[in-house]
Amino acid sequence: MEQHAGDALWRTDVKDLQQHLESKLAAGETIQQQTAVHFRQAAEKIADRAEQANRQNSVRWGQHRLPPLPYGFDALEPYISKEIMELHYTKHHQSYVDGLNKAEEMLYVNRDNKSSSDYKHYLREQSFHGSGHFLHTIFWYNMSPNGGGEPSGQLAQQIRKDFGSFRRFKEMFTKAADSVEGVGWTILVWEPRSHHLAIQTLEKHQFFGLLDTIPLLVLDMWEHAYYLQYKTNKKQYAENWWKIVNWANAAQRFETAKQVKWAPF
Ligand SMILES: [Fe+2]
Known part of the structure; x- marks a missing residue:
């Protein structure tokens, strides 16, 4: 699995804390007031980093974005032209991302004063644009300039x-x-x-x-x-x-x- 930057940072903090504790014990020191404060501060930092890492592994309402295209617009030629790829990714896929973000904002962020017909509208928008965004995201990675042949x-x-x-x-x-x-x-x-x-x-x-x-x-x-x-x-x-x-x-x-x-x- 891909490791995110925030995830790596909190693991480093935990390692630092362990080393600090081991060095104190190795020196025969007892845990003093100053060391307890150090531990508490380090623990808070680790909790913050872990929360940050968790946020990086999820998408907040209305915060979807285009995934990076794993090759250039012209990379799938001659089978799919550069013009198609560029329009498809930058215009069509972007419009699904925008539509999903708008639907989520209306459904989950701005929760006040909505009628059941508003729900009907935005739930349909969520279904259309959300499915469009998720399917296109799979589609780009399902293709490769080095693709073809048969599965193994x-x-x-x-x-x-x-x-x-x-x-x-x-x-x-x-x-x-x-x-x-x-x-x-x-x-x-x-x-x-x-x-x-x-x-x-x-x-x-x-x-x-x-x-x-x-x-x-x-x-x-x-x-x-x-x-x-x-x-x-x-x-x-x-x-x-x-x-x-x-x-x-x-x-x-x-x-x-x-x-x-x-x-x-
Ligand atoms: Fe499409």
């Missing part, structure tokens, strides 16, 4: 177990992508309840979802993802996309998703 390890085994073969899975997923009308997604999900993989398409970002599942691999089938380059040939876009799939990232998501274990029903 546990994910490859699971795909063979659930779909018969990688070829058959790829064919099903591509056909599902081609079936999306206008705006939507195709996703490979892990079902922690039944312990198998499944394919699902979404309309917009949030309709027809299969809930209580974890997305492993997502393909943006909104027209904004391909139209400037592929025009109406979305099947060609879906077929080319396999050449930039980051299987290492999907495998890592699978490894993490498998740690969620619900009773099978």
Whole structure:
């Protein structure tokens, strides 16, 4: 797991405190008033640092932001053009981040004087923009200029177990992508309840979802993802996309998703 700066700092504080205590004991000293004050101050500092580290591992209401793009706008060419990537990331994804932040502020920060129709509106906004933000965040890391090929390890085994073969899975997923009308997604999900993989398409970002599942691999089938380059040939876009799939990232998501274990029903 990635270690955050605040997390590393409080661990250093704890180590300093331990060393200070050990040196006092080694010198045969008893804990005096001055040392007790030192310990109390150090403990407060550690608590502050730990709180800071905790904040860095979560997002406060209305504080979402774009994740860093792990490659340049032109890195996925010729399969996805620089122009598409730049607009997609800086305009479309940013608008979902902004929309989610606005919805959260209205729902959770500014809590006064809202009618049930206000709730209806902002809950729908949360669903649309929040799903848009989270799905795009998966999407960028699901791709790589060094991608393509086939998965290996546990994910490859699971795909063979659930779909018969990688070829058959790829064919099903591509056909599902081609079936999306206008705006939507195709996703490979892990079902922690039944312990198998499944394919699902979404309309917009949030309709027809299969809930209580974890997305492993997502393909943006909104027209904004391909139209400037592929025009109406979305099947060609879906077929080319396999050449930039980051299987290492999907495998890592699978490894993490498998740690969620619900009773099978
Ligand atoms: Fe998109």
